[in-house]
Amino acid sequence: MAVTVSIPTILRTHTAGEKSVEAAGATLAEVIEDLDANHGGIKARLVKDGALHRFVNIYVNDEDVRFSGGLDAKIADGDNVTILPAVAGGRR
């Protein structure tokens, strides 16, 4: 399953500056493993203690994976995976 993954500015140090890269996998977890094999260190920026890091949002096509299985989200050939930094914060 080949997919295109959009990489946010903050993670482009792992992709030699590339805004989008190819990866493969049948689930999001597999796609992230494949990404990490080619772009070392990126997994640690996305996954913590076996779950998606709360500082990033990952979408498969238009769907936030938090609502579609998280790391188990199914990936189909030709899907677009988009990684964005969550924009959040506040006093507390």
Place this chain on the structure above:
Amino acid sequence: MLVIRRELVEAMVAHARRDHPDEACGVIAGPADLGRPERLVPMLNAARSPTFYEFDSADLLALYREMDARDEVPVVIYHSHTATEAYPSRTDVSYAGEPDAHYVLISTRDPERHEFRSYRIVDGAVTEEPVQVVESYMFSHTGVDDVPDAR
């Protein structure tokens, strides 16, 4: 240094006042090659909270798609603190994911006078930067009083 047009500053402050006591948040997009804040996009605080702000995840995706299509980047990411000073909290720093953005903080704790400050937040390090408010970017290398009369 953040160089920014007066009307954008006023619009951010007005947004912060309007949403007080909840935190207000938004982005000012600008052309990727110039890095200049131009298009104000007030965002909904999905947390609707006086102590936390968060862009809704669908809104966030739509915003980034739109900026990509227009060849823009988030030049300014702003939010308000409604009971504390305009300085990034530990939460702000942990979430800061745009190393090229100016992080603007507006405090509305004083009903009469707001605080408006700007920071870079890179790899967990906060650096405050000066803010130059200008009437027009065309003359932003000069002081406001030095702007020649427009013909």
